[in-house]
Amino acid sequence: MLAHDVLIIGAGLAGQRAALAAAESGATVAIMSKVHPVRSHSVAAAGGINAAIAVDDDWTEHATDTVKGSDYLGDQDAIEVMCSEAPGEAMHLEHIGVTFHRNETGELDLRAFGGASKKRTAYVADITGQAILHVLYEQLMRHEVAVERFEEWFATSLILDADGHCAGAVARDIRSGAMEIFNAKSVILANGGNGQCYKPTTNALICTGDGISQAYRVGCPIMDMEMVQYHxxxxxxxxxxxxxxxxxxxxxxxxxxxxxxxxxxxxxxxxxxxxxxxxxxxxxxxxxxxxxxxxxxxxxxxxxxxxxxxxxxxxxxxxxxxxxxxxxxxxxxxxxxxxxxHYIMGGVKTDVDGRTPITGLYAAGEVACVSVHGGNRLGANSLLDTLIFGRRSGEHAAQRGRQLTMPKAPASRLRADAEMIAAIIERPREGRRISEIKDELGTTMNEYVAVYRDEEGLTKAHEVVQRLKEQAGKAYVDDRGSVFNQDVLGALELGYMLDCAEATIVSAIDRKESRGAQFRLDHPERDDEQWLKHINVTRGADGEPELSYSEVTITKWQPEVRKY
Amino acid sequence: MAEFTLRLRRYDPESGDAPYWEEHTVDLEPHRSVLEGILQAKDRFDGSIGIRCSCRAAICGSCGVRINGQPDLACHTHLGRAEKRSKDGVIEVEPMGNMPVIKDLIVDMEAVHWKKIRRVTPWLIAKQPVPEREYIVPRESMVDVTQSMACIQCGACVSDCLSMEVDPEFIGPAALAKAYRFVGDPRDDQHFERLKDLAEDPHGIYDCTHCFQCISACPKGVAPMNQIMRLRRRAGNDFKIEDRNNGERHEHAFASLIKQYGLLAEAEILPRSYGGDTPLAKFKPSAAAELASSLPSIAKALLRRKVTPAAVLKPHRLARQDLGQIKRIYDEVEGREERAEFNIYISGKDEDR
CATH class of the missing domain: 3.90.700.10 (Succinate dehydrogenase/fumarate reductase flavoprotein, catalytic domain)
Structure with missing residues (x-):
């Protein structure tokens, strides 16, 4: 059995940054991704990364813009952490080789971006995400002894030990079909959002909400799922x-x-x-x-x-x-x-160190909800989010591991997942194709859970998703092989997407106001009295989503009327 | 909507059967991509078709394949155009070359491409001391290396690199373009060491034969061969690195021959590159040894009538007025104060349209 202090699932910006930070803090690290790291969806982030590095700028202004951008649903302690650490992180990226554009005097050039009161966005042409992702991968290659890479491995589920602490994950080597247990003192989820629930979407085909659903399935709350950004x-x-x-x-x-x-x-x-x-x-x-x-x-x-x-x-x-x-x-x-x-503001609920309510389980990047974006993310804050909270998760998890012995990961999880996959492959060729179900999910979400929403449409979408969940449980696959069986992985991804879609819909139905990305035609006003709070979704004993609420942390920015 | 037929190269490593072709007909607008065509076939007819893909927009670099024999990203090729270029109206899609096939259209990038990338010490070795804020560097230098940073590691150039086909050890276009990303970066402290290493390696920068395949293969305008030539100019002109494979002098021999005669006199190239620019150099011992070791190749070329003794002995020299024009080109280029470097992010070929 493989065992590491820190296991990171997902190798985009958050995952790679977490891996490097954990290794630097002295932990043994494994990083796993269902695609080669440079194929991760962070590669598509184009415009840049926000950091108050100009002489006339200050991180508190960046935080003010972010709070306002979030329509006051962002947690202000987290926003303060992100914005105050941004300049240091941007300089770190510059030092390890990101080729940020310069101004005429050779300093970092900054461009204007949406919702920002100043020019604050450092950039590499319009391939900023790609440039940072590739530079982080350069660093992973440099530190290949400290960070063990598992490229093209698909995590199938998280493992909890007898105390309910996260003890690792089960994964399948896509290339061979072999299943393994990855035992770990801490697991950091960094496997992105669930944009594929929508059709069309700017998101890559791999953005299927794997981490959100896997955390949800082991009882972890997910938060702000109704907040879906349309670019x-x-x-x-x-x-x-x-x-x-x-x-x-x-x-x-x-x-x-x-x-x-x-x-x-x-x-x-x-x-x-x-x-x-x-x-x-x-x-x-x-x-x-x-x-x-x-x-x-x-x-x-x-x-x-x-x-x-x-x-x-x-x-x-x-x-x-x-x-x-x-x-x-x-x-x-x-x-x-x-x-x-384009983006989901919601995700696995975490604190500013990436910790989820499940001990030993962390999340960072789009999979997570700290929440720094609240009801609406500002452009060029997502790269920043991935890097700051990726690093903090990695550091925290590494430190935590020092005092712990390796938790026990029951081997029964491996058998259960192997049998589940075998059962999908063996399904009779009847019922619907995976692709049909995915298509119906995407068009439904884009019709009813989009820029403008109302109770009637959301309820309709919920009915569709419930029906699709049933159909997905019987959908068949063509590929019966072990090597690169993308078909059976598609069936697993469909299950993850349906979990995410359902959480989004029930939260959107529940929030009877308009805030940030959620605009309810039947409740067009923001209602701070009732709804200045996060909606948390947990999986109930019957498998159905259960809702609860948590406070929004306010430090120094009281909600105001939001005008641009 | 229009119908397109795709002929996909299938291979199932678990079946024990040889690779085979399989056709599927899909209906999509002609400006939709070959990838969308393959995904439609996968969705509708056969979920077992193997292809890596993710972004669909030519940024993640997953779906490198050969389409009608030419390497490209499947998502970056329109169905309509691919059909026009096909030999029989059927769009042929097969895995990339120079890399082992794992399944269907999926190749083992790790075994070839990534191994080569790791060969070039692919990370910044930063100048010390590291400043508190950013390194202050010329604006142009960062725009310049952006062309190499634009590489998405799709492997299209590796797939059809002719030098790599002959010498599988050749470091290759993608990895050398990556090397330029550091050599062109003023923050890197090891320009000389990197260049010396890549020049001394017999499979390094002088192993490229200027065939332009990688330039036409690259879907992102990285132009790997241009980056290789820039590495050579940096090594030879700026750092005066004379490699033990004689690559640098071989290149000089080409240039001096053209300058002198306007034509490439094959019979003189080896003596010159091992000796010097004068006819007497022919008698240098190292030239004789190299000539002797090249005899089998020369014999083969003669046998296959690629060259004839008459053609070799015929004087290679252009007419006087044509030679004058060649000389003027040399004067113009060599007379420039700064070397002109082609870079799409700076000069931009689109500017001319």
Whole structure:
């Protein structure tokens, strides 16, 4: 049996940062991912990373913007930790090799981003996530003795010991099909969000909520699941991301009348209001018949107002995306975009050291909910979240391990998971295909659990998801092999997605107000009296979700009317 | 909607059977990607089709394959265009080359690609002392290395590297592009050591034969061969590294021959690279030894009539006015104060459109 002080599941920015921090603190570390680490979805983060490093900036201003961005649902102690540690983390990244763009004097250059009162976003063209992810992987290669890598291993479940403490995980080697127990004193979940519950989404195919569901299944609460971010600029046709950096560099949003409609919704910040505000404005324009493109379901993003040389240097990736996936040369003409599912603010409930309510289990990154994003995440705060809380989790878990002996991981978990997988492979070829169920889930979520919501639609979505859960339990797979059986892993992922979707829906039904990304047509006002609180979802004894509430931590920012 | 037929290379390592072709017809708009086509086949007809994929938008680098014999990302190739380029109207998709196949379209990147990446000490060896804030470096230098940072490690260039096909030990285009990311980074402290190492390795920077395959294969504009040439210029011109494989002088011999004659005189290339730029150099002992060891290749080339004795002995020299133009090119390039380096993030070929 493999045994490590710290086992990290997921190898995007949060996971790799956690691994490096834990190893540096002297722990034995294993990092596991169902894909090669550089394929992780952090690679898609484009625009940059926020840190108050400018001489005229201060982390408290960054925190103020983040609190306001969260529509006051973010926990302010956590936001203070994240924003105050941001400059140090950005400098650390610079020192280990991230090729941040410089200004004319050779210092880090900063660009404007949504919801920010100043230019605060450090960047590498529009491939910031990719650059940081690859540089962290360079460091993993450098420290390959200290950090053992398990690339293309799929975690199937978490293991609790007799005391209910996390003692490791069961995983399957995708390449061979072999199952193993990974015994560990601490487990850090860093395996991302569940954007694949939606169709379309900017998220990669791997973002199936594995960690959220695995934590939920061992009794861990998940929080703020109703808060689902729709990014204002995704390609109308297939939902691919167009970075907020485009608007940061000055691009305009136009409706069918050629009007910069953000004037009406956010006269001060215009296109750089927070994402929930801009997405809602776009959806309103579309719903009121001022959309563009096919069936009037889009909005124009006009990048031609940005100098071409600057576009080619700082926004090259979206030039490629426009050309390759929409047939549009964004340096010459506007491109049709629309709001699209992008990020989940919710996730596994943690404190500022990444600790979940289950002893020995940590979470960091999109899988986690600290909560620093509350009702709405600011652009370029997600990379920061992954790195700060990835590092803190790694350090804390390493330190915790020093005083502990290895907990016992019952071998029965391995047998149970192996049998469960064998049973899926053996299912008779009747019922629905996995892909059909996934497709119906995605379109349902995008129809009823999107920018605008109401009780009727949410209830309908809940019924669909309950039916799909039943069907998923019988859905068959074609692949009967052991080597790279992606088919059977798809069946497991579908189960994870359905757990996440259900938690999102029941929370959205419960929250009878409009805050951040949750806009209820039947409850259009924010209601601080009733709803300035987090919704926690736990799995009940009958397997059904149970709701409870927790306080929002307020330090020095009292809720105010939110205007941009 | 339009119909497209995909011919997929299938291989099941557990079956004991040889690889085989399998066709599926899918319906999608022509501007949707080959990956979407494969995923539709997987979703509708056969969930056992193996392909790595994740982002669908050419940023994660998972879905490198060969389409109609050419390496690319499946998500980065339109169905319509792929069909036009196919030989019989069927889009042929097979695993990448130069790497062992694990299953269907999935290859063992670890065994080849990542091993080579690790060969180039792929992390920053930072100049000391580390400053409290950021290193102050020229703006252009960071934009410059961004071209190498844009590499998504998809392996398309490795798949079709001709030098690697002949010499599997060749460090290869992706890893050498990665090496440039450090050599071009002013914060790195080991430029000379890195370059010396890569020049001295017989499978290093001078093992590339300028075939341009990696440039056309790369879906991200990294242009690995350009980065290899920049490593050579840095090694040879800036650090005056003369490697023991004679790569540096071999390159000089090419350049001097063209400058002198306007044409490549094959018979003189080896003597020059081992001796020097004068005809007398032919008689240097090291040249004789190298010539002798090259005799089998020369004999083969003669036998296969790739060269004929008459062609070798014929003088290789352009007409005087043409030679004058060649000389002017040399004067122009060598007369520049700074070396011009091609980089899409700086000059941008799109600028010319």
């Amino acid at each position: 204002p600029t995704t390609l109308a046709e297939n939902g691919f991301l167009i970075t907020e950096g485009a608007r940061g560099e000055g691009a305009h949003l136009l409706n069918s009348e050629g009007e910069r409609f953000m004037e009406k919704y956010a006269p001060n910040k215009m296109e750089l209001a927070s994402r929930d505000v801009v997405s809602r404005a776009e959806q309103t324009e579309i719903n009121e018949g001022r959309g563009v493109g096919a069936h009037g379901q889009g909005i124009y993003l006009d990048v031609t107002v940005v100098p071409k040389k600057r576009v080619l240097e700082a926004l090259r990736e979206i030039v490629n995306i426009g050309r390759d996936f929409a047939g549009t040369d964004i340096t010459r003409e506007p491109i049709v975009i629309r709001p699209g599912q």
